[in-house]
Amino acid sequence: MSFLAGGRVDAAAVRFRDSWSRLLRQGHGAAVSPGVLGPLVYRTAELLSRAHGEEPFDPGPAERAGALLVEAQFTDPVVLARAVELLQEWPASDGRGPALTGAFAAGWSAALRDRTLREQEAIRRAVDLARRDAERALYASETRFRAMFERAAIGIGFADLDGKLIAVNGALQEMFAATAEDMRGLNVESLVHPDDSAGVWENYHALVRGEREHFQCDKPYYRRDGEVIWTHLTVSLIRDEQGTPRYQVAMLEDITDQHRLQERLRHQATHDPLTGLPNRTAFFERLEALFDDPGPGARFGLCSLDLDGFKNINDSLGHDAGDQLLGAVADRLHSGVAPLGHLVARLGGDEFAVLMEGSQGPQEGIAVAQRVLGSLAPPFLIGDQQLVVRASMGVVEQPVAATTASAAMRSVDLTLYRAKKEGRGRWTLFDPQRNAVAVSQYAMSVRIPMALDRGEFFLDYQPLCALDDGAMVAVEALVRWRHPELGVLGPDEFITTAEDSGLIIPLGRWVLLHACEQAARWAARFGDAAPRMNVNLAVRQARNAGLIADIDRILRSSDLDPGRLQLEITESAMLGPRDPALQALHELVGMGVSLTVDDFGTGWSNLAYLRDLPVSGLKIDGSFVSELHASGEDPVGWRIIGGMVSLAHSLGLSVTTEGVETAADAQRLRAIGCDCAQGWYYGRPVRPGEITRRIVEATGGTRADGEG
Amino acid sequence: MTRRRWVPEGTDQDVPNVARVYDCYLGGSHNFAADRELAREAVEMWPDLPLIMRANRAFMRRAVQFLAGEGITRFLDIGSGLPTFGPVHEVARVVQPKARVVYVDIDPVAVQHSRLLVADDPLCAAVEADMRDPAGLLGRPAVAELLRPREPVAALLLAVLHFVTDEESPARIVRELTAALPPGSALALSHGSREGRPDLVEKHEDLYARASAPLTMRTRAQIVALFDGFRLLEPGVVYLPEWRPQDPASVGPHPELFSGLAGVGLKP
Numbered sequence: 001m002s003f004l005a006g007g008r009v010d011a012a013a014v015r016f017r018d019s020w021s022r023l024l025r026q027g028h029g030a031a032v033s034p035g036v037l038g039p040l041v042y043r044t045a046e047l048l049s050r051a052h053g054e055e056p057f058d059p060g061p062a063e064r065a066g067a068l069l070v071e072a073q074f075t076d077p078v079v080l081a082r083a084v085e086l087l088q089e090w091p092a093s094d095g096r097g098p099a100l101t102g103a104f105a106a107g108w109s110a111a112l113r114d115r116t117l118r119e120q121e122a123i124r125r126a127v128d129l130a131r132r133d134a135e136r137a138l139y140a141s142e143t144r145f146r147a148m149f150e151r152a153a154i155g156i157g158f159a160d161l162d163g164k165l166i167a168v169n170g171a172l173q174e175m176f177a178a179t180a181e182d183m184r185g186l187n188v189e190s191l192v193h194p195d196d197s198a199g200v201w202e203n204y205h206a207l208v209r210g211e212r213e214h215f216q217c218d219k220p221y222y223r224r225d226g227e228v229i230w231t232h233l234t235v236s237l238i239r240d241e242q243g244t245p246r247y248q249v250a251m252l253e254d255i256t257d258q259h260r261l262q263e264r265l266r267h268q269a270t271h272d273p274l275t276g277l278p279n280r281t282a283f284f285e286r287l288e289a290l291f292d293d294p295g296p297g298a299r300f301g302l303c304s305l306d307l308d309g310f311k312n313i314n315d316s317l318g319h320d321a322g323d324q325l326l327g328a329v330a331d332r333l334h335s336g337v338a339p340l341g342h343l344v345a346r347l348g349g350d351e352f353a354v355l356m357e358g359s360q361g362p363q364e365g366i367a368v369a370q371r372v373l374g375s376l377a378p379p380f381l382i383g384d385q386q387l388v389v390r391a392s393m394g395v396v397e398q399p400v401a402a403t404t405a406s407a408a409m410r411s412v413d414l415t416l417y418r419a420k421k422e423g424r425g426r427w428t429l430f431d432p433q434r435n436a437v438a439v440s441q442y443a444m445s446v447r448i449p450m451a452l453d454r455g456e457f458f459l460d461y462q463p464l465c466a467l468d469d470g471a472m473v474a475v476e477a478l479v480r481w482r483h484p485e486l487g488v489l490g491p492d493e494f495i496t497t498a499e500d501s502g503l504i505i506p507l508g509r510w511v512l513l514h515a516c517e518q519a520a521r522w523a524a525r526f527g528d529a530a531p532r533m534n535v536n537l538a539v540r541q542a543r544n545a546g547l548i549a550d551i552d553r554i555l556r557s558s559d560l561d562p563g564r565l566q567l568e569i570t571e572s573a574m575l576g577p578r579d580p581a582l583q584a585l586h587e588l589v590g591m592g593v594s595l596t597v598d599d600f601g602t603g604w605s606n607l608a609y610l611r612d613l614p615v616s617g618l619k620i621d622g623s624f625v626s627e628l629h630a631s632g633e634d635p636v637g638w639r640i641i642g643g644m645v646s647l648a649h650s651l652g653l654s655v656t657t658e659g660v661e662t663a664a665d666a667q668r669l670r671a672i673g674c675d676c677a678q679g680w681y682y683g684r685p686v687r688p689g690e691i692t693r694r695i696v697e698a699t700g701g702t703r704a705d706g707e708g
Numbered sequence: 709m710t711r712r713r714w715v716p717e718g719t720d721q722d723v724p725n726v727a728r729v730y731d732c733y734l735g736g737s738h739n740f741a742a743d744r745e746l747a748r749e750a751v752e753m754w755p756d757l758p759l760i761m762r763a764n765r766a767f768m769r770r771a772v773q774f775l776a777g778e779g780i781t782r783f784l785d786i787g788s789g790l791p792t793f794g795p796v797h798e799v800a801r802v803v804q805p806k807a808r809v810v811y812v813d814i815d816p817v818a819v820q821h822s823r824l825l826v827a828d829d830p831l832c833a834a835v836e837a838d839m840r841d842p843a844g845l846l847g848r849p850a851v852a853e854l855l856r857p858r859e860p861v862a863a864l865l866l867a868v869l870h871f872v873t874d875e876e877s878p879a880r881i882v883r884e885l886t887a888a889l890p891p892g893s894a895l896a897l898s899h900g901s902r903e904g905r906p907d908l909v910e911k912h913e914d915l916y917a918r919a920s921a922p923l924t925m926r927t928r929a930q931i932v933a934l935f936d937g938f939r940l941l942e943p944g945v946v947y948l949p950e951w952r953p954q955d956p957a958s959v960g961p962h963p964e965l966f967s968g969l970a971g972v973g974l975k976p
Contacts, residue, residue: 028762031763031769073736073793122824134719134816
């Protein structure tokens, strides 16, 4: 052993080794595992001893000892200083001390320099790798965003805060029919359109000032070719890392088609397709708006106009001619009145109206009426016919505050009615005094009980004929009201009122009684040749608890065989499977009365429970056949009717088609297999005497003795 | 509103980085001027810091070798930093030559450095993850793979939870992370405490305000509470050198000067 010089312990060597061991076990050494530290202490002490004692002097082991310390992370300069001190305190016989110490320090420093460079390299490499990873992620994200920008289906454009466009994507170029070059440098503030919604530019300026982050609106733009596109526009502000506004990005969705559709729907909803004039809805909107916030002393005028004898023109010249005439009338009204700033509308049928906002007095209303009537005076050329048309007008001119929209409409209708009554082709100015006695819906319903007492109602009958041989198998009873002021009214004109008010119950009872009495008379006289009696049953009647008792009593008092009575219930009012009134219907069938579904095909009906209703037939609504006429030869329409017939037959129901007007209709329906028909071709609603005459004619009998 | 940083964390050499500052204390050269400047100031203010850091490293060594001796072969080192001086896999393999280690850090530079270190080692991996999102961390493929066989795992949270603020709830993080560990797993934890050198705590925290992660030193009670659900092994939560010293004499007369508290717990 080198520290045993000459076989005896060298005290200085032992001192050095102890101090060396202490030095390495403190500071950093305390953190080093004893399993590592022990061998390190031993190995370095050994190397230094060799450098100290071996002959000739070799600095190599001392350098290695310095390097080993650095390898074990003894990099603290304090350790080096202390080590140098210890080595210097250990005297060497040949004066090699400084060289040994120098070699040790050089070994330590060289290792530390190597280590430092290696570690610096490693950490920089790690930084590079981390940065490259981040760049790759950034590049991938940039690529994704670029692809999204370029291929997005919506138009996207970037602009600076002055509004100058910096980049636009393909979709936006397509929307504007412009190239990227056309658009780059364009200022978004120049893209104004007269239909820009209020506030869009205020929002824009607030955004570029950084006062809002984004806004949305629908906005029209001119394309490069001058066309207009409508877009749903979203503009957002882009800020930098410090939060300072830098750019704006606009996203545009082309909604031109939706916009057009919406405009068309709005036009359709508010315009009459035949004449192109605003319709009833639009007219009432404007009229009601007038009453929303009237200025003090504001007045308005309202004219209602109705062509005299229009029905005759329709009947004699056909619907096409009628429609052409309505179109021509609308044109004259429009060109005569619209320039004055008034609204002209078609309320329906041959009924037109004029609204004068801000009129000055009754004379203005009269002037408009005169102008309108004057404009209609020259004959109309329809086809090759010259038609002279006259019209009646009601005129109302009042302070807005004096009335309401609906009261004004009532007033003008009644005034028109008076104009017609007083001789047509004239205008009449509204007179509040006379209005007081005029008839309203309310007045009508109030009058029904009195009308029943006074016998103002009467029944007409319309034949239902078998299609195979044309025999009249039944008649439908149709109620009319001979109104003392309004003349003869058809069921359309008062049944709804009667239903609403509940007066349908006594009225329906009256109808049933008189129809049954009539049917019984025919039966008594003609036996099996007498027609079955069809009577309409309103929903409200069907739900009336007294129905069964009423009918039972009526059948008894009229002495009519229940099998001769058929009740018609409308499809739209058809009862659901759990409707309590269903019970009543079953009881009626139990009594021998038959039931049929009226107006089939017009309402919503659940075919599934048509099966469960105790009905024996259905009547296909007249609109099906009349629409076939309107649209010319229509195989699909006929197939629909055919389908309804076979459906009914598969349920065991007989089918009557209404609205049959020609021999061709009848022929067609016969071919389809329809059972019965009703309509002008087989006879209009007529007085009972006429029915009697037809029965007599059919039976070849001679007892045609008038009304039976 | 938080904005995306375009310079990835840790690659900005002008911002002191806690992993590299730690390396300074240990006498390494994996660091840049800004890191050394912060370390220099910190040591000037608190000259024992390098000692404390070494003591922390020594605690790691003892804890890992103890756990490896108990048969644990899987180690999850969360907040591993720059594992330069005696990395966990080297320490563990003295006892368990087949030990597996997954190094996890939030700092991409530290992760890249660890990757270079274990590039040729199939039993080790380095993963970038944020422990404040335990589910995300546990979902990393390398971590999931470490846990998959349901063998006991030692989770190491060494000198890292003091970089988590109270708002981010270190207790929640520990709870959620260790919930995923199978029974028999271990938690080794060390944490800068407010005890030992209360006079220096605030100054030290202030200094780190300019580093990549701010520092929150905690009380002993707060640190003990982090072992909720674990059976604390003897000698409990103690100053760094006091935890199972190999040589009782190495503890020294004033362990409190080391300030950092440490402990190891077992999951029942």
